[in-house]
Amino acid sequence: MNHDLPSTFRALGAALAQLESSATSAGIRAKARAARERLERDLLPRTAGGHDHLVVGIVGPNNAGKSLLFNSLVGRNLSPSEPQGGATRRLIGAAGAELFRALLDEPTLAQFPIEAIEADAVPTGVPLEAAKHNAADPASLLLARVDDMPAGVVLIDAPDFDSILTENRLATESLLKVCDLALVVVTRHTYHNELVVSFLESWLRFGRPWALFYNEAYEDESITREHAAQLSSELGSEPAAVFAAPFDIDVQRRTEGACLEPVALDSGESLGAWLAGKERSALKERALAASTAQLDGELAELEQELERERDLAREVLAVAHEPALHVGTQVAGRAMPPDPFLEAFRRVADLRIAPWRRGLRAGTRKLRLSIEGISKRVLGGPSATHQKSVEVPTLEARELAPELGPLLETLGEHLGPGAALWKRTGSPDKTELATRIAAALAKAAERGPLLPTELVPDRETLITFEARCEELITAEFDTRSQSAGRRAGESLVQFGVDLLHTLPLAAGIGTAIATGGVGADVATVFAGGIGAAMAERFSKFLGTGVARSARRRWQELRGRALADLLVQRALGDLAGELAALESGHATAAQSIQHLRQDLAQSHA
Numbered sequence: 001m002n003h004d005l006p007s008t009f010r011a012l013g014a015a016l017a018q019l020e021s022s023a024t025s026a027g028i029r030a031k032a033r034a035a036r037e038r039l040e041r042d043l044l045p046r047t048a049g050g051h052d053h054l055v056v057g058i059v060g061p062n063n064a065g066k067s068l069l070f071n072s073l074v075g076r077n078l079s080p081s082e083p084q085g086g087a088t089r090r091l092i093g094a095a096g097a098e099l100f101r102a103l104l105d106e107p108t109l110a111q112f113p114i115e116a117i118e119a120d121a122v123p124t125g126v127p128l129e130a131a132k133h134n135a136a137d138p139a140s141l142l143l144a145r146v147d148d149m150p151a152g153v154v155l156i157d158a159p160d161f162d163s164i165l166t167e168n169r170l171a172t173e174s175l176l177k178v179c180d181l182a183l184v185v186v187t188r189h190t191y192h193n194e195l196v197v198s199f200l201e202s203w204l205r206f207g208r209p210w211a212l213f214y215n216e217a218y219e220d221e222s223i224t225r226e227h228a229a230q231l232s233s234e235l236g237s238e239p240a241a242v243f244a245a246p247f248d249i250d251v252q253r254r255t256e257g258a259c260l261e262p263v264a265l266d267s268g269e270s271l272g273a274w275l276a277g278k279e280r281s282a283l284k285e286r287a288l289a290a291s292t293a294q295l296d297g298e299l300a301e302l303e304q305e306l307e308r309e310r311d312l313a314r315e316v317l318a319v320a321h322e323p324a325l326h327v328g329t330q331v332a333g334r335a336m337p338p339d340p341f342l343e344a345f346r347r348v349a350d351l352r353i354a355p356w357r358r359g360l361r362a363g364t365r366k367l368r369l370s371i372e373g374i375s376k377r378v379l380g381g382p383s384a385t386h387q388k389s390v391e392v393p394t395l396e397a398r399e400l401a402p403e404l405g406p407l408l409e410t411l412g413e414h415l416g417p418g419a420a421l422w423k424r425t426g427s428p429d430k431t432e433l434a435t436r437i438a439a440a441l442a443k444a445a446e447r448g449p450l451l452p453t454e455l456v457p458d459r460e461t462l463i464t465f466e467a468r469c470e471e472l473i474t475a476e477f478d479t480r481s482q483s484a485g486r487r488a489g490e491s492l493v494q495f496g497v498d499l500l501h502t503l504p505l506a507a508g509i510g511t512a513i514a515t516g517g518v519g520a521d522v523a524t525v526f527a528g529g530i531g532a533a534m535a536e537r538f539s540k541f542l543g544t545g546v547a548r549s550a551r552r553r554w555q556e557l558r559g560r561a562l563a564d565l566l567v568q569r570a571l572g573d574l575a576g577e578l579a580a581l582e583s584g585h586a587t588a589a590q591s592i593q594h595l596r597q598d599l600a601q602s603h604a
Contacts, residue, residue: 004602006047012299012595013039019302019588024581025309031302035295041139042178042291045111046284053099053152054280055111057179059172061196062086062160064185065215065260068251070094070157072259073272074146079157080132086160090135091171092128092142093156100145103154111178112141131157138170150276161199176203180280180287181240182210188218191227197234204237206297208290209283213262213271216252217244225265240283243271296596303592310585313578316415316437320567320575323410327403328562329555335395336554337457340466341547348473393455396562401449404569408444411570415441440571447569454565461557468553476546 016036023029058066063085070079074094080087091112095103104116117128130142141156149155158175159168176182182204190196191214204210212231217224221244228242243262245251250258262271415437568575 004598006044008595008598008602009039009043009047012295012599013044015588015591015595022584023588024577025305028302028305028309031298031305035298035302038177038291038295038298041111041174043288043295045178046288046291052280052284053095053102053154054181054275054278054283055154055156055179056181056183056275057156057158057175058183058185059158059161059176059200060185061162061190061193064160064187064190065251066160066185067157069183069185069213069215069260069262069271070155072261073155073275074144075148076144076146078128078131078144080128086163086168088131088157089133089159089165089168089171090131090138090142091140091156091158091175092131092144093154094144094146094149095154096149096151097145097147099149099152099154100143103143112139112143112174113137114141114143117142117144134165134167135171138167139174150272152280153275155275162193162195173203176208178291180209180284182208183213184210184239185213185215186231187214187216188227189216191231192234197231201235204235206290206293207237207286208294209286210237210239211271211274212239212242214242214244215260215262216247219246221265228265241266241274243274292599296599299592299596299599303589303596306585306589306592310582310589312433313582313585316433317567317575317578317582319414320411320571321563323407323414324563324566324570325559327400327407328566329559331396331399331403332555332558332562333551334399335392335558336551337392337462337465340462341469341550344466344469345473348470348477392457393452396455397450397452400455400562400566404449404566405445407566408441408570412441436574437571440574443572444570447572450565450569455562457558457561461561465554465557468557469550472546472549472553 013036016032016039020029020032020036023032058070060066067079067081067088070092071077071081076094078094079092100116103114115130117130128142128144135142143154156175156179158172159165161169161172163169182200184200186196200210212228214224214228224244225242228239232238242265244265245260245262248258251260263269264271264274571578
């Protein structure tokens with residue numbers, strides 16, 4: 001065993017537990033729980049060290065002779081065995097004294113919740129009454145201490161896996177999840193039963209070791225071999241050994257003293273001797289590999305389910321986002337904020353002049369901003385920065401108000417067919433989602449139009465836009481610098497930029513001197529507006545494509561943000577849940593994928 005396996009299993013267990021507690025989908029929670037239980041019940045105990053005991057599970061269909069075989073191998077009448085079958089309704093096992101005590105004393109070895117029983121306390125010839133009733137936990141094991149059991153072997157009898165009782169089937173499945181060797185019991189009537197084959201195939205296809213006991217066999221051994229070969233072919237797996245016992249009327253009638261004596265077809269060795277002398281390490285390695293492969297299969301299904309739900313959320317958001325993006329882009333094109341563009345224009349212009357002139361511009365700008373700030377604190381008037389910060393959201397709110405109603409109708413048209421299709425699939429998760437989409441759209445009108453306070457562009461968007469404007473303006477300046485005529489034009493632009501810096505300052509200072517400070521900020525703002533208009537003219541002088549390109553960049557950035565707001569307004573809380581599901585499931589699927597890769601490397 002690779003020593004990395006235990007740590008890999010623990011990491012997987014932590015990831016599955018987190019997913020189980022956070023996933024909104026019942027299907028994903030169930031798959032995560034099943035994989036985590038396999039880790040905790042089977043793989044972690046297997047890799048915890050300690051005893052190399054062999055867990056042998058006796059499984060088969062109704063009335064095949066499982067309990068009779070168990071009692072014969074144990075040498076005690078512990079498991080209830082009746083002619084009509086179906087008497088055993090929970091897991092019942094037996095182990096020698098040393099292993100019995102070890103399983104009770106070392107929790108890391110326990111693959112079952114154990115209820116211990118001293119076999120000597122059971123009257124001779126009387127089966128355990130508790131085995132006739134289903135346990136509260138199907139995985140719990142009624143374990144008897146039998147001193148003359150083969151050392152290192154835990155033998156476990158299970159209910160019929162074809163029982164009509166769900167609890168019986170769950171008990172057998174819980175045994176097959178953890179046993180090292182499945183001892184499959186069939187008869188001439190059940191070896192080719194489709195239900196038997198399909199049930200066993202699902203558990204043995206990953207390579208779990210198994211041995212076949214053909215009960216009530218024909219006297220002609222060739223028929224037994226033929227039937228055993230047919231079952232092996234249908235299961236796609238060869239048994240470690242094939243045992244048989246001929247039909248015996250006393251055994252069938254449960255006559256006192258009659259017992260099954262299975263012998264190997266090839267060697268004639270008894271099943272009891274084969275179990276006692278079998279090399280356990282090879283079987284346990286095969287069982288570990290099978291359990292690991294089965295876990296990987298479960299993780300692959302979980303990963304696919306996560307990706308399916310991620311894609312479903314992505315599909316809904318994409319369908320909703322398409323018309324919202326069209327509206328958002330149109331509105332953004334009519335409401336580009338001037339500040340980032342002007343700042344980028346000033347910065348590029350400043351970097352292309354002598355340092356002394358750059359310092360002069362910086363000084364005038366700081367002085368102008370100081371005057372604005374002082375005037376605002378003293379007089380309480382609106383600053384230029386404040387005025388510009390609310391201008392764009394207000395315009396967007398005014399533009400979006402008449403668009404919201406038609407947009408909701410468009411979203412209904414887009415999402416309605418998809419929701420109807422999801423309902424027809426019969427998937428509970430899709431049906432629930434379709435219902436929630438319809439309810440969200442019905443309530444969207446109640447949420448009203450978007451307010452200016454909800455539309456303030458975030459700082460990251462403005463910074464990104466300013467950087468893109470700077471790239472555009474820099475490229476245009478560089479193009480103009482390549483010819484003498486254009487360099488002359490650039491000198492005019494630089495002169496205009498000086499005016500941009502000084503005009504608001506001059507207006508503010510002049511008004512302050514003339515009025516004693518009253519209206520200085522208003523004058524500065526007014527002059528700032530003139531400066532903004534001048535900057536736009538200068539940018540057009542640089543190249544009319546610059547302003548258009550900047551507006552397109554803003555439409556791209558702001559249009560997506562407005563689309564998100566519109567989808568949020570249309571779908572309400574569901575939009576946030578879908579976005580979180582899309583992101584969270586993508587991350588979880590990637591995490592599961594990486595852990596599966598670690599698992600493959602650790603087990604290599």
